[in-house]
Amino acid sequence: TDNVLPTMQSLDVKLDSILQILDKNSVDICDIKKEQKELVSSVEFCHAGISDIKVRLDEHGKHISSCKEDISKVMEENATLKKKLNTLQSEMNSLEQYSHRNNLIIYGVPEQKTENIHLVIKRLASVLEFPEWSTSLIDAVHRMGQATNKSPRPIIIKFVSRIDRDEFFNLRKMKRNLKASDLGYACENSVFINESLTPANRELLRLTRDAAKQKNYSQVWTNNCNIFVRKERGQAPVIKISSVQDIDKL
Numbered sequence: 687t688d689n690v691l692p693t694m695q696s697l698d699v700k701l702d703s704i705l706q707i708l709d710k711n712s713v714d715i716c717d718i719k720k721e722q723k724e725l726v727s728s729v730e731f732c733h734a735g736i737s738d739i740k741v742r743l744d745e746h747g748k749h750i751s752s753c754k755e756d757i758s759k760v761m762e763e764n765a766t767l768k769k770k771l772n773t774l775q776s777e778m779n780s781l782e783q784y785s786h787r788n789n790l791i792i793y794g795v796p797e798q799k800t801e802n803i804h805l806v807i808k809r810l811a812s813v814l815e816f817p818e819w820s821t822s823l824i825d826a827v828h829r830m831g832q833a834t835n836k837s838p839r840p841i842i843i844k845f846v847s848r849i850d851r852d853e854f855f856n857l858r859k860m861k862r863n864l865k866a867s868d869l870g871y872a873c874e875n876s877v878f879i880n881e882s883l884t885p886a887n888r889e890l891l892r893l894t895r896d897a898a899k900q901k902n903y904s905q906v907w908t909n910n911c912n913i914f915v916r917k918e919r920g921q922a923p924v925i926k927i928s929s930v931q932d933i934d935k936l
Contacts, residue, residue: 775886782884783911788825788845789882790855794875796866797838803827807843809869810877814857823850838875844883855879881908890927897933 795806804821811819823844829839845851858864858879874936883891891906891913898906898915905916913927915936927933 694715702896716928766841779884779886783887786882786884786911788848788851790843791830791880791882792841792843792877793870794877795838795841796865796871796873796875797829797833801831803841806841806869811854813864814854814861816854816857823847850929855881879912883908883911887911887913890930890933893930894927897936901936903936 792810793812804824804827807824807827808819808821823846824843826842826844828842830842831839833839843851843854845854861868864877864879866873866877870875891908894913894915895906897903902917903917905914905919907914915921915925915927925932925936
């Protein structure tokens, strides 16, 4: 009996220890289950959030696709409008150039305060050997722009007839080195007779001359207000320049 009692007491102590461990494990298991539930809830919340994001991304994707289609349509419409605008600008330039068809512009003639501009043109016609010249062939003639001390203003002549205008212009080829002294002035200014071009065509002529220098074209000229270039005088084919694109092809 003396031996049994200590043994029983020892077992009770061990049993109490085991029960304490079990109680602690039970608490830990409850905590784990609670955390597991919270984790599951968190995962479910994340899944819900991801699903919502997917829906929104799909909506944004559809919106972006719609915007791309709209942009594509706008770009097509813009390209069409640009073509129409270019066509209209070309037509307007042609109409404006047609209004210049009877005009010539003379550069380099010295300017005097008391000059008789009709007499100046008569002397020029005589030098060019224009047959049967008369002031009645001219509809209007005057200096262009405001007077300055730097250089003489150009003279613009509007002929009544295109035929007379063309003959006057063609005769200037016979006097390629025309000087102001040929007209009775006491100076050696070079005198040039050019066709009257629209601002757009003048700019195109300037660009053509610049390109001709770079690409070794020896001749640039106008005829009937059209621009032409040629590599070598009298040999290479004549190229008509109607646009900047034509210049790029040189």
